[in-house]
Amino acid sequence: MRSHTTIASGDSGKKRRLAFRRAHIPVLLAGLLVAFMVAFLIVPIMRSVSSGFFADGQLSGYWFVRVITNPILMGELGNAFLVAVLTTAVSLLLSLPLAVIRTKYSFPGINILSILVLVPLILPPFVGAIAMKRLLGQFGILNLILERIGWIDMTQSLPPDWLGSGFAGVVLLQSLHLFPILYLNITAALANVDPAYHQAARNLGASSIKTFFKITFPLIRPGLFAGGTIVFIWSFTDIGTPMIIGYDHLTAVTIFKELVGAEINPRTFSLVFILLSSSVTLYLMGKFLFGRGFAGDSSKATMVAETHRLGVVSTLGAWFLFGGVIFVAVLPHIGVLLLGVADSWINTILPESFTLRHLRFVITSPDTMGSIINSLKYAGISTGIDIVLGSLAAWLIVRAKVFGGAALDGLCMLPLAVPGLILAAGYVAMTAPGTALEAIGPTQNPFIILVIAYSVRRLPFVVRGVSAGLQQLPEALEEAARNLGASTLTTGLRITVPLIAANIIAAAVLTFAFHMLEVSDSLILAQTADYYPITKQIFRLATSTGSPEATSQAAAMGIYGILLLGTTMGVASLLLGKRLGMVFRA
């Protein structure tokens, strides 16, 4: 064989430069992404946490000790924990049977029912809470119905207040809002379990029930955990629902009130620290106990899952179960719809007359229309940022397999474990009066921090959605293009993007919808009326005592919200089908 040694050594300099360039572009991009996440996620959290450990300019545990020895504050933490545990449990009870039926059986109407189950997601629970008060309050519709059928007599004694202290109401509203997230996760996890595992167990003599608990359940546990975490942290730190219902004894509500109050003191940030460390600890514990996957878990199914066709009686039973859950879950939405178009609705089960006045008000009043336009602006820009950064992250992790990919993935998923409230508190701390960033603070012009907060919060959905698409796309399709002379960029634009377009569009649509109805950061970060997004405006109207029309106007805004999110969720669901659940994985 002829020797090329001389040529090889002469070119070694060029060789190294080429190798350097090829290997370092992904690292450079990863660096930019990390910088973004550090600047807008890690630094705010650190600022927020460290703000709790200063007293009179000195590092001090004073406030921290004050907080953890305060029985009222600790009681609120306990309440929040209880709300979250119960909400997660109720959500699981609602979603698991439906998800199992959805994946194991087929019957007429299953597809439409499966989409209807997602309807509760399309409204922040605090908006539903406005209607829930009308339904379950002391002179609410439920009591009116009970009086009509003669079970209670309002003239004799005060009727029961079903919302009680509000604790049960908070759990109920959050569960009804959040169970679809678990439903999606469990459905996706069940669809991923190779039916051969199940069949092997049945073949060896295990009963259907035993197979579920011994084989299926352990295999879907990571998916269950992923959904459960989102539900838990969401309800642990929600502020909108408890405030509308009027149940204030929760850590998150106290933090909110202090953050938007006149004077922010280190005690607030000590509370933030405690809330954050509780969330993260619970998240890690859950991940350690339930979230670990199995080796070979990702292997492709060896066969197509078969669904059993249900008979007439079982079909009716399934309809009843789905229908019942959906009916209860959409009661708040129905309430909002009625409130928004009700002309006069006092002491009657249904409104006496209807009007389009409130709906018209929303699009003609500068305050409400302005907030809709603000939300469209914030959501549009943040969605753009998320799609670019999220797709980049997914590509770096799944395809470029950049060094430290797992850590990068963890960083991009971190916002799921960090409550929006805490991130918002961080931005408040960063832009506090007297700091360099005061001008973009909540009380001045919060446009930039709102957009950034939205982007950071929902980045995980895009990363997950796009990663799922990339993982399902055979790499050979991209290699074939490179082999025929297409550059990395051309390959991305001509092959990869068109083939995972469904994932990207679905992720964009969902992200946009979530941005439009972002609650906690909006409530905290938008403190000047000119910059209110939709949610803050609804909240203001719902809690305002000035005008008797305000509640109806809030509900009318809610109707627009429902229409918007309903459409987008429908589009996403059509695009992704059963894979929709992949977007909600931690």
Place this chain on the structure above:
Amino acid sequence: MQITLEDITKVYEGSGGKTPAVSDISLRIDSGEFFFLLGPSGCGKTTLLRMISGLLEPTAGSIYFDDREVSDLPVEKRNTAMVFQGYALWPHMTVLDNVAFGPKMQGVGRKQRHQYADEQLTTVQMNGFSRRKPNQLSGGQQQRVALARALAAKADCLLLDEPLSSLDARLRLHMRGELRRLVKSSGMTAVYVTHDQKEALSMADRIAVMDAGQIVQVGTPEQLYNQPDTRFVADFLGEANFIDGRLVETGPSAKVETPVGTLPVSDTKTMATGTAVTCCIRPEHITLTPDRDEKQSDDSASLPATIVSSMYLGEIRQYTCSLGEEDRIIWKISVLGGLSKKMNAGDRVILRIPADNTALLES
């Protein structure tokens, strides 16, 4: 175009430490040659092919296309055309757009590249399907389109990664001849990866047999099959009977003494008298005759044996025989069409082994 590999090594660094996939391979593939990389799964053959294409970078060593070193060229600049195992046809493009992709990347105008793609589709007899999407085609049709796409790229060489493995058995047989005809008529240098020895033997100009990241033997199909260098090559290319012995005579009347008797051999390579060797005899090279048959020629050994079992395989019947002291050695003998007289287990027979067909391996 000639492909030269020099001391190519590829080491994968994973969580389990460094795993060499290919170690220190040097090889030259001649211009216009249809060259096969054959070996069991995990032997490094696909890794080697992907390094030629530029999809993988070698850890060490150099690759030359003619006199040009291409080791540092990224995949898209290397101008090879690959046919992928699962075809990798883009599902969002029509057949025509798939085939025209290569010319498009080379800046060929729309009309011209479509015309050229049509020509390639005609070559593989897939004209008339150009408006279809890949998922509307059968496996065999997709295979042809994948080949057309590679041919249309006007590349310097063709790289085929187990292109027939996704087809069913019948179609695979049919496509062997077809594929060889198309590749040879293109005049391109082609490298073909497979683990199917029949595919390699029936299609290749030359074959490199690989095992555990190294090339064990390179040669024409006949050389490899009839004169394997190692037991691995002999075994991998088909069934073989082995018997250890000692070379007792070289030259025209070379002989090997074995526990079952003395076997005449014709090719002793460069081995000296007294060398410990292993004789390799293919089942179809042994003639099996009933015990009483008297006909005998000089240049073949006659060994007494006992039938243990027989298996019907369609065109041949395979007998398993025991021979040697206490019948401890078991051989397989294939007889085309079976014997005129049906043999049963326990029957005594004579095995005739011609000198020409006994290959010697160094023990």
